[in-house]
Amino acid sequence: MDVDAFVLAHRATWDRLEQLVKRRRRLTGAEVDELVDLYQRVSTHLSMVRSASNDSVLVGKLSGLVAQARSVVTGAHAPLWREFVRFWTVSFPVVAYRSWRWWLGTAVVFMAVVFALAFWVGGDPEVHTAIGTPSEIDQLVNHDFASYYSENPAGSFALQVWVNNSWVAAQCIGFAILLGLPIPYLLFQNAANLGVIAGLMFAANKGDLFLGLILPHGLLELTAVFLAGAVGMRLGWMVIAPGDRPRGQVLAEQGRAVVAVAVGLAAVLLVSGLVEAMVTPSPLPTAVRIGIGVTVEVAFLTYVIYFGRKAARAGETGDVEDAPDVVPVA
Template identity: 55%
Template structure:
């Protein structure tokens, strides 16, 4: 086959198809029919051109034309930026709002545990001595705790803490599916570390330094961890008490929205990581540091309880719209 002759014979058809595709939003009824017919013919022409293997450039151009015509005929999918916008304005905040009582209870319980541990360490010197030698505790209180936030460059430190916090949150969320207990263990570990640090600092009169360095990033960071943990506990509870649903179905219905929470928290923890890397150890005005943390925390809570509540009331569940259909089961 002479490909040049073939291309010359059909070039006007291809150009006409290209014009129809470009004005697809303003086509008349007959033009829509012409678009469909031209697309079908062009697809056949593309097959002929590809099979000849003589002109890769023509095959590539015609392939792009056919792809654009196919999108015009079948309807293009929603642009990615719209999906991302909907995720952050509807899906993620709606799931966090729907599960609010789980992570609020997690927050209250973990903070109470940390506070009780801190008070115990403050009032019981024997308990403090179990954490290290007097020299080690003195070094931690006087230098190590504060130096932790400035011993590395801000960018690398922010990336490090972001990675660590995402990993901790992922553990708390995913491990919840194994009967809740692993998530509770993660909470006890993190709450214990927080309470131990607070107890040692307050016991040595450094409570103001502790709060001044923990609150800027810690409010948002811990909230993210508590949200992940609350969702993880809900996952585990769906297996323990699935209600009228089969256990695997209940787990699936909770696990799919949990994926949305995990993805959204990556961004939340990025913000807290940036605060920890560039604010906590480097802004020397205490009220300004804490103020930045308060603003970040208030913005997140307002985001959840305004956009999230509105999306939840509109019926947003965070589940996948094109999820697999469930088959009937007995019992």
């Protein structure tokens, strides 16, 4: 962004908003409507500057102006449904979209660990003795793995899965407070567990059963976990290297954005849990069950890319403080 050109293009708007804020007790009806409109426009300007510029002076000036205007604008708050729609079309997808490099990197490293361990365990029978006794391994590959998905009623199992997966995602996001340092270890534990089971199942010629039970729900489930880990580590890194902006400001902005991801992932993992409880153990052909999982995964990624890229181009960051809290009345 050319900051000087941006300031030159919008200074008149900012000055006009500042004038209206100063005269807030003597505004006409038309001027009140104008103030609301300018407040929303300058809020968008602030989002654009934050995302494309390191000019802390300009960010501070616009932040102060937007805060003053927000305090003036009363009685025209956006209805709850509008905030709900904004969350799902802006706040959540834009944070996920902006984190795509961390998200993709997390997925690549996680799956590399899974494949490496699966090949190691599956190709070396001596490793099996360190994992468990032959009877324990036989119980796992021939009974426990498959029965896990069908031994409980679908409703209670879906709730159990959702709570467990939400806890893993919440840990990833919560560890952002510790600069994301524990997150790689947490992800490694999950990757190691998945890789060992995969190796044992393939070694017992149960690879088709393993994939048929893991893929329908696992694609979306792991995608959600990757995203949780990515945003947590990204927040930690941005606190370590905030650039030209104050570290406290970066922490506040990114922390609010991470909260949006936490809420969004709760819904994503609920969908994953429902698929795991109702599709994974169903009598449908394996190809159909996997097809459902792929469809759900593609739908989620398409949603994030479409709405996230659109919001990012508009200068949105996912910070709830940037969300207009008023509805135009003019």
